[in-house]
Amino acid sequence: MSKTLLPPKRSRLEDVARQAGVSAQTVSRVLRKPGLVAEATRQRVQSVIDRLGYLPDLVASNLATSSTRMVAAIIPSLASSVFADTMQALSATLATNGYQLLIGDSNYSPEHEDELVQAMLGRRPDAIVLTGTSRSKKVRALLARAGVPVVETWNLTANPIDLCVGFSNHAAGFDIARYIFRRGYRRVAFIGRLRNDPRSEDRLRGFREGLRGHGMSSVRVIEVGDPASPEVGAAGIDELLRRYPDADAVFFGSDRLAIGGLLACVRRGIAVPERLAIVGFGDFEISSLTMPSLTTIAVPTWEIGSITGELVLARLAGREIPERIVDLGYRFIQRESA
Amino acid sequence: MSKTLLPPKRSRLEDVARQAGVSAQTVSRVLRKPGLVAEATRQRVQSVIDRLGYLPDLVASNLATSSTRMVAAIIPSLASSVFADTMQALSATLATNGYQLLIGDSNYSPEHEDELVQAMLGRRPDAIVLTGTSRSKKVRALLARAGVPVVETWNLTANPIDLCVGFSNHAAGFDIARYIFRRGYRRVAFIGRLRNDPRSEDRLRGFREGLRGHGMSSVRVIEVGDPASPEVGAAGIDELLRRYPDADAVFFGSDRLAIGGLLACVRRGIAVPERLAIVGFGDFEISSLTMPSLTTIAVPTWEIGSITGELVLARLAGREIPERIVDLGYRFIQRESA
DNA sequence: AGCGACAATGTGAACGCTAACATTTTTGCC
DNA sequence: GGCAAAAATGTTAGCGTTCACATTGTCGCT
Structure with a gap:
């Protein structure tokens, strides 16, 4: 050639x-x-x-100015629509001021996240955005010392590394428990991922606590594995019916699973919510369209991204930031499935 | 502070x-x-x-070595699961050799894509990956002169800028037409995006051609706007029934729309496929789970990313590339909806 | 005409690293 | 012990910008 x-x-x-x-x-x-x-x-x-x-040549320019106009973000999965939404909002907000977003996919692995943080920091991003609030001491130290704004997202914590934009997964789980109790369900289950998904764990913890408050101490838990796909949710329903045939309500850790579970019920002729009530989490775009439609929690995916972007821009422009912790809340959406 | x-x-x-x-x-x-x-x-x-x-400091290192170990990719939308899949595969493949992926979201806008290409090139990526094969002369020239591997994906073209990895959207549309004809449908429609989505346009073109080959010259076309969401697909069905109540089959430009249309039919009591047959495009993860399940075309989303990654790595390692154009094909998936 | 002020342009040096080459130290061997 | 070869380490120059400062040019005003 x-x-x-x-x-x-x-x-x-x-x-x-x-x-x-x-x-x-x-x-x-x-x-x-x-x-x-x-x-x-x-x-x-x-x-x-x-x-x-x-x-x-921006590489040379970056070296001379010691500013890269890049913001690094680490998410558990690129292929997960909720994080993709957040990234799109973040990317759009940053783009208005000429900042580029550098996305790293940790594949839900904490070790990989640690490596990624390190690799990203080497590229000298002007800010760094993380998903979740739990990480190793070593990485916290690294980030704190990096001298750039750090935003932890998608959950809340009392002592963020720097900034924090999210909502309380724990409280959401708690609310769902209360709703399920009020609707009269008493033999409840949880289907979701736990290992390597601290936010899902938080939801379950809140859920458990909420149920305990109403005197329901046992939750039938079915942990599912890596891709939290609808197929896995469908398999979860099958396992639930096999192991706990008495269950009358199930909370799925994510709508992606819940939709699969719901469709599985439809296909198997299990009446929802009469025989089994279903609550999801995340309000995916088809959750309102299925029949029955899915009762769920709407999460401010887009806002997490845009607010994070605005905070980052404010920091980089040297503006004062009123609140280091931004709680964007969530909305309970009652539909037909529970 | x-x-x-x-x-x-x-x-x-x-x-x-x-x-x-x-x-x-x-x-x-x-x-x-x-x-x-x-x-x-x-x-x-x-x-x-x-x-x-x-x-x-990788910025300094990059300047000294004139290699950034970054690969830039531009996609129409981050929040679209199909491109997200491709990006995840690409990211994973590149990561094995220490390359980082820099993703730009053009929001389906050709002008924005042009700007992005320029902005990306300034960062001196070691390679650049684009979605689709149609772009302005100016950008083609810029890319050709950049002196780095360029991969155009998600469609095929006879004369790529450099490399090309995808499948024929045109042929897929053609096949669907044949299938629809063979199943006996005669009053067919298309619902999908056209402006700013050249691949969707290609599908429609192939579809039209296929129908014409069977003596069916007219296609009832309903163009939909920007987010090709399930809701928009549902609205598309309503418009179809209003404008062309005689239609007996509809091809949706994407499963995201098709699922919305399908669920709308279920909700409105329109028998699928008896009263209206539906064919989608893309085989999304819930397409096999709905009731009825969705007849569609499975597209090698993951492979596009991984093969692209391998080609890029090969080029960067100075290895010879056997074929500049890689046709990964597609699979027709017959299910219940048509 | 001459002065100061401001506008326009130019001149090093520096950003933090690595390639290429130069030098020093160690090693093996007779 | 002395010598060449190999191993280990050091030195210099540059990657392509921008910063801080220096210089030159232009203009209005007395």
């Missing part, structure tokens, strides 16, 4: 400068602070830039 | 070097080619690194 034989050798600031008969600094100014250069020179330089197709 | 008053001043290679009593270069070697330094020095240096919590 001729391509590899003739490396096209990108043009640099100096190449533009030479051809325009000015110094490199002037070219830099044309790009960055055009107001400081005479209109005639500006046009001359600009035309050379256009002709050469010159693109400033 | 004391934080802003005392910038913690990160340690550099030289700080480590001084404290360990060696030169900066030796520290660099400890990190990069530990085999080249004596075990005793290695340990001494390493302990200083640990004590100081030194993290190499």
Whole structure:
């Protein structure tokens, strides 16, 4: 291939400068602070830039300015629609001020998250956004020392590393327990992931506590494995009916699972909610459309991203931040399934 | 805040070097080619690194080596599960060789895509991955001149900028037309996005061509707007029944829409497929679970990402690439809805 | 005409690292 | 013990920008 034989050798600031008969600094100014250069020179330089197709090297620029205009975010899974929503909102908010989002996927693994944090920090992001609030001491120290804004999202904590934007998964679980009790269900179950998903664990903890408050001490728990897919939710229903045929209500750790469970019930002729009530978590886009529709908790996925973005921008612009911890709450959505 | 008053001043290679009593270069070697330094020095240096919590500055490293170990990818939407799958696969594949993925979200806007390409190229990625095959001459030129591998994905083209990994959206639409004809449907419709979604357009084109081949020249087309959500699909069904009450089969441009349409039919008591047959596109994770389940086309979302990743890695390692155009095909999945 | 003020442009040095080469130390061998 | 080869370490220069400061040019005003 001729391509590899003739490396096209990108043009640099100096190449533009030479051809325009000015110094490199002037070219830099044309790009960055055009107001400081005479209109005639500006046009001359600009035309050379256009002709050469010159693109400033941000790597060099970043080194010189010690600012990368990148914000790193680490999420448990790219393919999970809720985090994708948050990332889209974050990305859009940051983009308004020229910041790029660098996304890392930890695949729900804490060890991998640690590595990612380290790898990301090496790239000198101007801020870093994390999912969840629980992480190793070592990583907390690393982050605290990085000297950039850190936002922990998707849950709340009393002592964030820096900033925190989310809602209380625990309280949501608690509320669901109360609702289920009030609706008269007494033999309740939980189907969801636990290992490596601290937020789901928090929901279950809140759920348990809520039930205990009403004198219901036992929860039938079915832990599911890695991809919290609808298929896994359907399998969860089957396991539930096998192991605890007496169950009359089930709380799924996520709507992705719940939808699978709900559709499985429809297919197997199990009346929802008469024979088995179902509550989900997350209010996915189809949760309102199934028949029966899914009772669930709506989570401010988009807002988490946009508020996080605004906090980060505020910090980077040196503005004061009123609250280090932002509780965006959640909404209980009563529909047909429970 | 004391934080802003005392910038913690990160340690550099030289700080480590001084404290360990060696030169900066030796520290660099400890990190990069530990085999080249004596075990005793290695340990001494390493302990200083640990004590100081030194993290190499990749920005500087990138400038020095003129390689960023970043691959840029531009997708139409982060929140679309299919592209998210592709990105997860790509990210995972690249991660095995220490490459980071930089994702840009064009929000289905060609102009925004152009800007993004430019912004991304400024960051000097080692490769760039695009969604789709149609773009402006200017951007094609920019990319060709960037001197890095370029992969166009999610569709096929006879003359890619560089590499191409995807399947034929046109052929898929064609196949669906044939299937629909064979099943005896004669008054067919299409519901989907067209503007700013060239791949969806390709599907419709293939669909039209396929129908024409069987003597069916008219397709009832309902174009839908921006978020191709299930709700929009449901609204599409309502519009279809209003405008073309005689339609007996509908092809949705994506499963996300189709699922919404399907559930709307269920809710309105419209028998699927007896009264109205439905075919989707994309085989989303719940498409097999609805009742009736959705007849659709399965698209190699994951493979597009992983194969793209492998091609990129091969190129970057200087390995020969057998085929510049990789057709991963698709699978027609017959289920209950048509 | 001459002065100061401001606008426009230029000149080093620095950002933190690594490639390439140079030097020193160690090792094996007769 | 002395020598060459190999191993370990050090030195210099640069990657492509921007910052801080220095210089030159322009203009209005007395």
